[in-house]
Amino acid sequence: MDVFTCAGCGAELTAPLSRVALPVHTHHGGWEELHPPLMEPGTYAVDPQPSGPPWRLWDEIGEAGAAGQGVYAPVYSVSFGARDRIVIAPGDSRGMALVLDKCEGYCRGVDGRAGPNLACVACGRAVATRMDDCGLWQTVWLEPDAVHRLPSGLRAGPPPDWADLEHPEHRVPPVDPDGWWSRRWEAAVGVALAHLVAVSEGCPVRLPAGPVAELLGAAVSRYLPAGPAAKSVGLAGPGVPAPRPRPDVLLVPRHPLTGEPWRPPGDEEAVVVVPLDSGVWAYLVHPGETSPLPATGRLPEGVLRDDYASAPGPWYPLLPHHRAFTDTLVRMPAMRSPWLRAYYEQGPGPH
Structure with missing residues (x-):
């Protein structure tokens, strides 16, 4: 299992975690809805694609610039954020505090539009972005250049297979x-x-x-x-x-x-x-x-159901x-x- 620490001071920023595949629904939720955490407790995943701010317009960067970011057809804007950002469940974060002037959101939470909004409590370095606004899965994104991945010292179970x-x-x-x-x-x-x-x-x-x-x-x-x-x-x-x-x-x-x-x-x-x-x-x-219903016939006499109707x-x-x-x-x-x-x-x- 791994633990992520602050690249500035070495303070631990996460619980011990095991790596899993990045969920395919990571960036796609339901509009105007509050969502649960994206990641299961005790797990993390890495996004190899650029994600998050800054964003640049397609008309500004052109086809070649967009292709360099892995986008091959016209879109409104292209992310020039970091590659290999690490996503964890909010409950697995440790030793981080919100940067209150970077907590903008649409209506019900924060959406990360201003960049990293979580700082290391020990040294004040910006290390991660909390996202939990409507339409977004609840996540904490660790910035790859702000953290180090180290062995936790705990034995993990067999990796997912x-x-x-x-x-x-x-x-x-x-x-x-x-x-x-x-x-x-x-x-x-x-x-x-x-x-x-x-x-x-x-x-x-x-x-x-x-x-x-x-x-x-x-x-x-x-x-x-x-x-x-x-x-x-x-x-x-x-x-x-x-x-x-x-x-x-x-x-x-x-x-x-x-x-x-x-x-x-x-x-x-x-x-x-x-x-x-x-x-x-x-x-x-x-x-x-x-x-939950029997395929044929009826429940035996005297048997009471203890489940809920579907x-x-x-x-x-x-x-x-x-x-x-x-x-x-x-x-x-x-x-x-x-x-x-x-x-x-x-x-x-x-x-």
């Missing part, structure tokens, strides 16, 4: 307890759909029957054309062999530690994969029990977080291809 996807607690249900679509699912579908659009090369796709078609069908039909000669899509991953005959595209999980997509052993280069949030993928493969489901189909879709799309080098650039400029979405 493919076997974790088999655990029931790893699965993320598509509907939250309040009866609305999961914000994590909406973002995950947006990210995966961007990859699916890119590999489809503008062709229709055919989803496999079952949970994939039921949950992702509405999103795919809004962002890709219908018609014959569709490319086939299938689920595959650790413990789930690819269907035969092999589909044109495989939906696979991201590794819970590295974030890299799973690939079938033996033909890694030949297969076309679309990565999914590992918790979303695990639910699609193992949806588990879907109803919340009603959403009244509209699951649709992707549109900004998660577009943000993923513009960061793909494939955006340089004429057909994908034309798709983006036409306006991603229902055609």
Whole structure:
């Protein structure tokens, strides 16, 4: 396990933490909603892309300047913030205090627009940014040049691996307890759909029957054309062999530690994969029990129920977080291809 310390004075700034993959929904929440912490307690992740202020307009930096920041299609503004910022749950922070004149926000919290707003209590050095405004997952972002990562001296359990996807607690249900679509699912579908659009090369796709078609069908039909000669899509991953005959595209999980997509052993280069949030993928493969009611018949005489009635489901189909879709799309080098650039400029979405 690791602990992060102040680069200025060496004071400890976090609890002992274990590294995991950066969640795909990190930068995509629900507008005008308060969100829970992004990270599980005792974990941290690293964002390799530039994030946060300062921001520069596309018209100011041009296509070449944006490409240097990993953005390959016109957007309103491009982040020139630090790469490799470290995100933790707010409850895992230690020895930091808010810088009150840098706590601007939209309406219900702070959004980090002024840069680092947490300082080391021991020496006063600005070291991190707290974000918890509406529409944002609650986070603390450690600035990579302001902290040092050191071994904590505590033994950690085995690092996250493919076997974790088999655990029931790893699965993320598509509907939250309040009866609305999961914000994590909406973002995950947006990210995966961007990859699916890119590999489809503008062709229709055919989803496999079952949970994939039921949950992702509405999103795919809004962002890709219908018609014959569709490319086939299938689920595959650790413990789930690819269907035969092999589909044109495989939906696979991201590794819970590295974030890299799973690939079938033996033909890694030949297969076309679309990565999914590992918790979303695990639910699609193992949806588990879907109803607290008995499939047939009635409860035995004298048996009392001690569970709660299930919340009603959403009244509209699951649709992707549109900004998660577009943000993923513009960061793909494939955006340089004429057909994908034309798709983006036409306006991603229902055609």
